[in-house]
Amino acid sequence: MSSAAATAPPADELPGVRLDRLPLLLLPALALAALPFIGSLSTWVTLTVAGLAMGMIIFIIASGLTLVFGLMDVLNFGHGVFIALGAYLAVSVLGAMTGFTASESLVLNLLAVLPAMLAAMAVAGAVGFAFERVIIRPVYGQHLKQIMITMGGMIVGEELIKVIWGPQTIPLPLPAAFRGSLLLGEAAVEKYRLIAVVIGLAVFAAMFWVLSRTKVGLLIRAGVQDREMVESLGYRIRRLFVGVFVAGSALAGLGGVMWGLYQQNVTPQMGAQVNVLIFIVIIIGGLGSVGGCFIGALLVGLLANYTGFLVPKVALFSNILLMVLVLLWRPQGIYPVAKR
């Protein structure tokens, strides 16, 4: 084996794998189906952008979790801690840069938000590294213990956040230039949601590129399919896994910043709350599948916003409803990962 990349055929003619296009149609189908119920086109645009933004943020948070599960069969119930951590770091960083965030200039705002995001990713990644070492490594392959131990990590993490930042809810106002809405024709679209969509797409594109066009990505995908085979070819999948775990935690940190700005406040419990949402998303997507996770996240985001507008009471249960429907259709999720 000189190089896995060299022996792989060009990506556009991969043998044997047929792209399953049906789930891709779900998104436009859902969006179009909602249009007649909503009635007004401008409202529909507003809701769709809002839903996509929410979905993108959820995707950023959930993608790491689903990869970690796919690669190492580890389900991290403590993932929520990294989300909360990211959001709290945003509070600290943005709080220290009020001069930049209060300014109307988009550039200055970005100069404040970017360091916040980088700090959140760096710290969440570092904590993820330690978390993997201390909490998860001793219990590989033991599901029951994993669930409990990561839950324990979650409890301790949440309490430590309370120790550092205090137990109260802290407001996290949007930087000045992110507030308000743009008018696209008749439709008002909140600026921050547009930004969220852009960042989400960028993350998705970067992730897609890494996974499908680099050797590391190839190894990760191969590891998700068959870990032992990759190991027997001489690759250290453990090391790869640590990398994926750290990257996943960093993404959760980034997602935490965005989720915090989206909610405009942070609480120590936010990790546990978002956890439920992202579990639903990765179940819908098929545990271990990044593409499924992306579609699942967008479906959840869109449906939450549509139902929130049409029948607010149902919106609280729209996720569960969606999960049940998807599982009735495909019991292993949208894109089942082969070996499970």
Next chain:
Amino acid sequence: MTLSRVLSGDLPRNRILTALLIAIVAGLALAPFVFPGAKALNVAAKICIFIVLVASFDLLLGYTGIVSFAHTMFFGIGAYGVAIALTRLGPSWGAVGAGIAAALALSLGLSLVIGLFSLRVKAIFYAMITLAVASAFQTLASQLSEITGGEDGLTFKVPELLSPGFSLAEQPFLGVSVDGKLISYYLLFAVTVALFLVMLRIVNSPFGRVLQAIRENDFRAEALGYRTVIYRTISNVLSAGFATLAGALLALWLRYNGPDTSLSFDIMIDILLMVVIGGMGTLYGAVIGASLFVIAQNYLQDLMKLASDAAAGIPLLPDLMHPDRWLLWLGILFVLSVYHFPAGIVGRLRGKK
């Protein structure tokens, strides 16, 4: 031996454990007389309720090896059943019975459906599904505010015999007035003992052995001819039933029920901690875990306050010792116990002999 029969042949099998258990049972049995004060009685009642709840969770987690995060849902159904029935039908024993019956029916049906749908798949999947269902149920309970009282919950009157105003005897008995509170406590205690013994009977029956076989190796259990899905589902339904009864006891004791007292995810985490710290796969672990946890919950904070005050001036340490951060220390204890003594306190004691 009669004692052995009562305990279904599952004796503590360790001197220290026996002593601890006797101390706990004696403490609970005599709580109103030995530990005066409303707070102490409340703690004792809470221990009783949590013993039933944690033991029922252990039936699922420790004996069958299923992780469910929907256990507080069934606890909440029981509590809401009694609360709603007593609010609607007035304080009578018939209402209590109707509430418990309705709650049991709902719990058993729901657990059957969840079990049949999702117990076929892996443990992880079940854990996630139950988490989602439980959070949806909690939202549902707070949304249906006409029935459940929403976030405020329901405050209601209990049958006269149990209400604090009721007095059985003019003269205090051994310095304790014989009022409704005392009667409720002893009712609670008696029901707890009965339910615990029933659960002990279940786990030590041939059925319980099959559950343990499934926990150890479900593939092999299936190969031996046991329909594991059915056993798992029955275990799920039984555990939900006992949790519902524990919830009913909670509502009767508090004369109040709201989402935070019975449905919240915090309670789910508490139960998980109690089971693991006490010892999974043995119902005595539930007794030890619940007692230790509830006592820590109520008295560790006082201790930590002292430590926090003592550490004042040192950076970070007072925050770590802050009384509200008691869960941090129990969380660390939980993580350590999953690693180093996965069988919990009871397993540790029994292992030593």
